Amino acid sequence: MTPQNLLFFAELLHRRTGILIDETKDYLVKTRLAPIAGTSGYADIDALIDAIRDRPEARVVDAALDAMTTNETFFFRDQTPFEVLRTLLSDPGRRGAGPLRIWSAAASTGQEAYSIAMLCDELPHLSAENAVEIVGTDISQSCLTKAAAGVYSSFEIQRGLPIQKLTRYFDKDGESWRAKNELRSRVTWKRHNLMDSPWALGRFDIVFCRNVLIYFDISTRRRILDLVAGQMQNGGHLFLGASETTLGVTNAFAQTNRAGCWIKADASAAPHALSA
Structure with a gap:
């Protein structure tokens, strides 16, 4: 070359x-x-x-x-973000009018979005079909096709998925495992480039944008984070990868007391802290 x-x-x-x-x-x-x-x-x-x-x-x-995109992902990756998410969602009083909306950005082949869907299904006040809307997006059409199919190899399943959840939410399909219809129906898949405006996706209460900003320079990180912030409700929560931060990049988010979790800044309110 x-x-x-x-x-x-x-x-x-x-x-x-x-x-x-x-x-x-x-x-x-x-x-x-x-x-x-x-x-x-x-x-x-x-x-x-x-x-x-x-x-x-x-x-x-x-x-x-x-x-050229990196599609490394697995179920319940790093555990801690999902423990924090469970804490956030465990309070029924946090729900406003309409469904809770969660965005899995740069969702790759879908393991993160399905992990969120399983967690929501296990919470009684979010288990109803219309209680939560989960949107998974990625720039890669091939990744989205695999995500929508919900078919994973034994190797992919073994990376982070507990046996109890495997038997509850997946069926054996030859040498692979296929997400049951009830799980797949909880996630909507859309193609989206993080460099573009996400306005067509609607507004979100919670956004997972984990382990993707590390591949960008600081100006691109700022652009992406500001675009994401523009689609979030004030007080909404953003989850980033363990080595990612908004500090020194944008003022659109305030830090919580949990690593990797940030809150959409509201200029009219004092900074929020996430309690557990």
Whole structure:
């Protein structure tokens, strides 16, 4: 891959997805784009990138960008955020008018959103079908297709899903496991780029945007967090990854007393603290 093609693709990737790579990541680009070049009928990666530059075909461009996203995820990842979420949701008085709305942003193949759905189902005041709306979004159509199908390998199931929840919410499907209809019906899947305005998704009480900001530069993090804040109710809660923060990035959120959990700032109110 020529340096010129690497530079072109890196700029395209950053412009379209916010993901930042430099010349030290050329091995990563080669590894991930080689299969796309092969399946798309190009002799090598340079031919693929030349085609993307000179005669872009949406299907090929999307596949190349999709290949560069990181889709690491598993059920009930890191545990603590879900314990905090359970505490938040355990008080029926927190519900306002209408359903509670939760957004799993950059949801990848769906394990996070389904984890949230299982947790809500186990709370009596949220178990009713219309009590909570969970929206899972991702930039990758292939990830969304897998998420909507709700089919996972034994390896994926073993990463974080307790046996009690496996037997309650999943059925064996050959060598895989399929989420039961009742679980899948609790999540709506939509394609969304975090770089774009999420206004069409509606407003949310709780947002999970975990382990994704680490892939962006600070200006992109600020843009994403401000866009997310714009779709949240005042006092709504934002969950980030353990190594992620809003401090020094945006004033749209205030810190709570639980690591990884932030609250949508309300200029007319004092900062909130999350008690447990």
